[in-house]
Each structure stands twice: as C-alpha cells, then as structure tokens.
Amino acid sequence: MSSRLTFGTLKRIGAILIAIMIVIAAGIVVGQAPAIFGVEEDPEASITFEDQQGNGSTVTVQSVTLSEGGYVVISDGGDEPLAVSERLEAGSHENVTLEREDDATRELLGQLTATVHRDTSDDEGYAYEASGGEEDQPYLEDGFPVSDTATVTTGDDAVSDSFMVESIDVPATATTNETIEVNATIRNPTEFRAQQPVEVRIDGAVFARQVLELEGGETRTVALETDTSGAPPGNQSIGVYTEDDGVLDRIDLEFHTDPSVSVETASDGNVTVSAAIPEAGFVALERNGAAIGTTDRLEPGEHENVSLELSDNASIDEDEELTVALYAGNPDNAGAASPIEFEGEPVRTTFTPADVETGDSDDGGAGNDSSGE
Template identity: 55%
Template sequence: MNTTSTFGTVKRILAILIAVAVVLAAGAIVGQAPAIFGSEVAKDYDASIEFSDQSGDGTNVTINNVSLSDGGFVVVKDGSDTIVGVSDYLEDGDHENVTVDQRDDTEMLGQLTAVVHRDTTNNETFAYEETDGEEDRPYLEDGYPVSDTATVTATERAADGTANTSFLVESVDAPSSVGSNETITVEATIRNPNAFDTRQHVEFRIDGEVLERRVLDLAADETTDVTFEVDVVGVEPGNHTYGVYTTDHGELGDLEVVDE
C-alpha cells in the first residue's frame, strides 16, 4: 500500500472524529446552557393585577383583582421602592378584593405599586428579601414585573377621629332629551351625612366622562341644591347615560341627544 495514501486516509478519519467530538461537546454545552448561566428551564408563568385609586387610613389597601397561574403574593411598595406590605399566600387562580396590611410602622398612603410575586420556594412564606431577590421573584410580562400603581389618599377625619363619609346624592332632576347644540340644565340635591363640617367634590358626567365639577363646603347634616349648566356640543347624537357623583355615591339617568 502506498504510504502517502495511507497517511492521508488516517488524517481524514481523525478529522471526522474530531468534528464529531466537537458537535457532541457543543450539544452537551447547549443542553446545559440554562444551568451554566444560572437561569431556569423555560416555563410559562402568567399573572395580572388591578389596583385602583382609593382612600384609607394608611394601615391597609385593597387590591381589586389579582390572577396567578402558580400561586404567590402581592407585594406593595411605596415611591422609594420600600416594601410596605405583603399579602398572605394566594393560591393559583383569580382573587378579588385582596387586603394587604401595612408592615411594621410603615404608612400605606400616596402613590403605591402592587407587584405580583411567585412562591418559588413552595413554602407559602415570602422569602424575596431574606434571599436578596433569589427566591419568590416577581411574575414577568415582556421582561417586566407584573404590577399596577394606585394613589391612596388619607381618609379625612373629624376632631374626634370619626371617619369622613361621602356626600350623598339625594335627588337629580334633568331633561330626558336635549338638542346637540343646546345646554342641559341639571339640578341635584346633595347632603353631608357626617356629624361635622367637611368639603368634598361633586361631578356631572356623561357616559363616565366628567363635564363639570364643583367643590362643596357643607356643615354637619346640611343639604344643598347644585345646578349644572352643561354644553353638550361635542357629545354624539344618540342615547347616553348621565350621572351626578360624589366620592362614593351617585345617581344616574338616561339622556337623548337629538341631532340638530
């Protein structure tokens, strides 16, 4: 056999073996990539949250709705990113009106952010802080924590500590129809049910949109009449719902805007 030919054959075989080894090694590295870079094997974790503006005394807040695919917690933070409250463990599924109590002597007022966290330790105990963020991390959506922000205002109180109750809309008088180029006149009777003087706002809305707002100062148990003169130019002809609203109360009616 020709020595040169034999040597060339051996070189080709060695090259093939090296190539196979490289491919196998690369496959092994790729298969271990998540472990090498400290990430977990991909898995879908979904969550959503709704946190609306509200008033309170600073000791707790209410989360309107939260949904978790894998259980977890709702964590409330203040404007400085300090955790001011953590909910009890929540099982996977949908939850409504979740109460989150204040932590220690923190105050749950101002602009707050509610973030949904997973229970990665599976022990139903929030461990995000004590593990420096390694465990019980937030649910993510497009790479960002699933969260919602709300403003919590302090409930006004009388000198004796009595909470301030919303003004009441006792009655509303308004026409059932109005021309599209006309002004609607609405009369409402508003009462202060508190045992002390207080100031609150009253709004007139069409289809939820605020068209006029007043601020009323009423004495204890005082009743007053308020008249709204609202230009409906810009409101589409057709049937609409109007309302007179206070902080937590309101009266609705139907209004037809006739095309002129």
C-alpha cells in the first residue's frame, strides 16, 4: 500500500516537472518569436555630437550606436552632405572622425547636424542622395531621423565674433502659404558694434534673412517675418542662424490647399498641367496604368503651366483616354515613386486630349476626377 502511494506520488511529481519544462520551453519560444518567425524589430540608433573646435576639414562624432550598421552623415541644411563616414558595423562606436567630401562647397564649420543612416543599397557606399532618398534612409525614432546638432568653430577670433542666438520663439503650427513671425534673441559677444546676417531656415532651406546691427555687448529680440510658401508640410525643423551659431525648434506645417492636378492643354507631344503638390514630387502622364511621360521635379506648392515631357517614341492620340497623377519622389526614378493620396485616394485626373482646351480659350482644362473622392 505504501509503495503504491509512493509510486503514484512519483508519477505526479514527474508530470508536474514535465509541465514546468513545457512552460519554460514555451516562454523561450515566445521570447524568440520575432527571430523564429522572421519578424524583425525596427532598427534603432543613437548619436552624440558635441560642440567642438575644428579645422574645417574634419569633425568628430563622440558616440554612435547602430542596430544594423550604416553611416553617419554631416550636413548644414543644404541639399548635399558635407561629410559621410565609412560604413559602420552594427554596435557602438566612439570618436568617429569624418572628413569633408571632396566636392563639398562649404567647410565643416558652424551649425552642423549629424544624422545616422541605414545601409540598405546593394551598391557599395552611401547612396541616399544618389537614389533620390529611396536607399540608405535615416534611422527613425518616433518618426523623426536620429540626429544631433553641434556648433563647430576654429577657435579664431574671427569666428568667435559671430552673433549668438540666445533663444527663439516660433509658432507651433502654420500653413505653407502664410507669413509667420519668428522672434529671436540675439547677442553681440564682442566689444564692438557690428552688422551680421540673421537667417530663418525651415527644413534646412533659408526662408527669411535680415541684416542686424548690434552695439558691443548688446542683446536684442528681433521679429523675423517669414513667408512659409514653398516649405514642405509636416513636422519640420525651423531654426534661426547667425554666422556661426543657431538654435533649432520644430513647427507643424499644414499644406494650405487640397492636393490636385488638372490638365491645361493637350495635343500630340504636348501636355501642360497645373498642380497643387504637398511634397516634393512630379506629375506623371499615364496610359492604361503605365507612365509615358513626367514633369520635372516639383517643389511643394502650387504650380501652373507645367510641361509634361513624353518618353522616347511615345505619342498620344486625341481620342484616347489618359491620366495625369501626382507622385512623391524623383521623376528620374519614377518606378520607385509613391502616389500622393488625399482622403485615401490617389490624386489624379482622367482626360481625353480632344476634350481639353488648347489654351486659346480662357475656359481652362480638365479638372480632377479623383482628389480623394
């Protein structure tokens, strides 16, 4: 009797141990589920870029961590990078030194931004600008590029004479066709009266510029009237800059009108359109869903009488049905561009050349048949 009870007890203990092992194994599987089932976590990165003295040819990024490897890119708000690091392997890196690009038109001085980019291209080397932004895109955190800013000076008296931006005050929101007031507190750190330019930059581009004169040691708050026309919509960086100093903030810019595209004139080999495009892109002319022509690259905003250039050997008949559509991206790489949508629908217009005015009349052309309908 006693032996049977002991044997039954042992069986129950064994069953409990097996159950515990199953639970532990299941926990391990769950913890490894993303890797086992091919689900990848979002790539992550961090960077520290501190104020420093330099010689205009090199800068140092104090630390950078990349989950998948990639590059550090130095820019000053222009269209092209000033310096790009060698490819960095996944992990943490200290004191990464970057050299100025041979074709860079500006030295590595002033207010600079260091951004961490992924390595996604098949080609060797950094390819973000060359691919029209399709490859080697920045690492993102909360939807924004992972970056840090620093002021780089030479330590010379001429550079240290730059007016200093003590603080700025910008509206939280605006539209892309209004004049806003940006207030900046500027200080002259020298003992002498001087004149220097003060600029407002949105997304790196200059939108306002004023020459300011300050007495030695004077601090003044100035109002900079800034026309946002042409600025890209969305949450954008906005900053006030002097010769070698600057302060950044952010502003939510709403596109000032509904995205649209309409045909002005249409004949064999010649189509002109008007477009309200909320981001940098182009208008494509399509036949049966295939592009047979595009405009040049368009900046955000409203455009009139924009010519569409037909592809080689392409022609149009006056009675055929064609479509013009808005795309975000680069017309030189139209296959990688994305349709621009409004209220969930592509922004496009279908038309027949014979039904479009040639431009001799004031009646206009064909309007949108789909702008978020």
